[in-house]
Amino acid sequence: MNIHLICTGTELLIGHTLNTNQQFIGDCLDRAGYRLATERCIPDTGEAIAAAVREELARADLVITVGGLGPTTDDLTRDAVARELGARLKYDPEVHAVITAYLAGRNVPVPAESLRVQAMVPEGATALPNRNGTAPGLWCPAPGGKFVVLLPGPPRELQPMFRDQVLPRLRELAPPEVVRLSFAVCGRPESAVAEVVEHELATFPGIEPAYCAHPAQVEVRLSAAPAFRERLELARARLTECLGDDVLPAGCTDPAQAVATMLLERRLWLATAESCTGGGIAKTVTDLPGASAWFCGGVVAYSNDWKECLLDVPDHLLTDHGAVSAETAGAMLDALFRRYEADAGIAVTGIAGPAGGTPDKPVGLVYIATGLRTRQQVTRHLFPGNRDSVRQRTITTALNQLRLQLLQNA
């Protein structure tokens, strides 16, 4: 199944908008066992769209277009594709009714003519209802048993439509060429993860690994021919055994989610004390909806004054060991338990750069203290990269350190 993607929109070409739709579709297809063969990004003129669809249709089995389905004058994909396929556009009263129902109660004034435009369907095509907007997607048959699928550009409209309506149709059309599964590993460098994976997979012929590295975290994707589905599961089980607690639970894409689940189950309250991450850990845990059930709060003690006043770090400790030290990190964590009555805590102090490094304490040096009332741990790290990289690695590593402690204290 040769799948080509065409993204339309001048906003993409002039860099106003980052093309997250391409990543989303590529990732979804890959996880489902298909492969996006190629992608193009073109201006939203009728001629450019028609020419691109013609070219890609000559080489692909399925062409997906993104964008240009709205009601405005630069939304030309529907017309261009219908013309290219030689299909007449027909007004579809059922599609019109679905759009009207979506708009009911939403208090968005939409001119009647716009509604009508979006209810036009090329003859022979199937409209894909849009749960989060007005323009439906369109699944259009093309000569030679091929298909062109038209999807709306806004990600919140495209994503559920692709997952719930395009992928199932794709599976009916052709079974996946490969089966895949993935899991996330936290706390080992990519090369160390790869070493374990390659070694173990020697006894699982036909299972192919791939790695996607994030700061302080690696996603492992395994793939195999559909005949090896069972072997794929066995390989995952074996790798999970070898990598142990460094593997995040199924469905977790970062350690914060695993921490959240355990805190909620055990009715424990988390607090944070941050210096170099400047609120990044609190921000990350409160990105999760429902965090108010297990996160009480955090102190961002950027200055030494704040470390003393809010986190009771003794003046002599700052003088003797410095703000970036195991002692300071430990004292910051202590305060979360003693003064703020947290059940679980994370405290970090470090040098994110670009300035502030010394030969003794270079940029990237970070101390991370985490734990429960009964059991705490302080670790020292030298993270590579720029300010953003050091801060992001600190956030992920700190949350993972707490995750491991919660696991061990189960």
Place this chain on the structure above:
Amino acid sequence: MNIHLICTGTELLIGHTLNTNQQFIGDCLDRAGYRLATERCIPDTGEAIAAAVREELARADLVITVGGLGPTTDDLTRDAVARELGARLKYDPEVHAVITAYLAGRNVPVPAESLRVQAMVPEGATALPNRNGTAPGLWCPAPGGKFVVLLPGPPRELQPMFRDQVLPRLRELAPPEVVRLSFAVCGRPESAVAEVVEHELATFPGIEPAYCAHPAQVEVRLSAAPAFRERLELARARLTECLGDDVLPAGCTDPAQAVATMLLERRLWLATAESCTGGGIAKTVTDLPGASAWFCGGVVAYSNDWKECLLDVPDHLLTDHGAVSAETAGAMLDALFRRYEADAGIAVTGIAGPAGGTPDKPVGLVYIATGLRTRQQVTRHLFPGNRDSVRQRTITTALNQLRLQLLQNA
């Protein structure tokens, strides 16, 4: 000047990596007065690269490729393009010396053969030195007065090379077709900004506006033919006058940068008190290097307990008005001045969702208190969108509110 971009890399097509290089190049070209006509994303096989270069070279004046210049077996762009152009690859000792100098003292073991591969230059081509990596870019003449430019994939290598070495060569080749300038507007919806811009530009024929909306912020880009350069400046001056303090200072892409400059100049210390943003404001200000010269710290008071204990919000106030109220926001801000001796403060409380909304206090309701010791302000907002959107709009709006107060108290 017809510019086509080819991005190579299977990691892009399977969604491992978001294609930020395309956005960067499109944005840079647009700001410099050129236009990226089209982009393609292809797998990193020699055949795919050669075929894409051949096709695009037939329609473009300049083809830019990204990726595949490293030393490993899947880095095939150099070979494929040289073959396509009929140019022999020649070992260049000067390029080799530059790479060796880059590696000196970096303690990265690189096999001699890898170094040699990266020092191969197609005959007639110019190597573009890489300040942040080993593989140089390559500027290759092609038949018909055309050019193919090969750039490395890692953004930290590509970005300075594109800005400092590709753009100047492009300007020599052909003057920009348009001149552009841009400014950021904070605190007005896109439609309100557009209304002012369209109205004023009626008296500046030949100046075209474009808008790029971010949460609670809009970037306005103006463009014109090179002959109208002076008129473009006059139009900017007029618009800046009309939009007043809502325009961020030149060079600022978000209000945090403007706040930082004013705090540093006036030797004022900022502190933050956050509920619904969960540390996002502190994170945003500490994203800026050097924040320790003007940011003392922040309290993330997610629970009511923390609001009482750390921010002295009276129990009766929480009972009578609720945690999400103008009164609570004001009390949180107060504590920053009285208890933590800040000179400037930001306090926010709101309902980010998805849960927690009521008919009286729906999701999106946010109170923002900001100010200096002498002058404070509390505002009420009803932000649209999901949890991420509400939180991001709160962060930008709060920082902008403080920016305006600092401006007025200059």
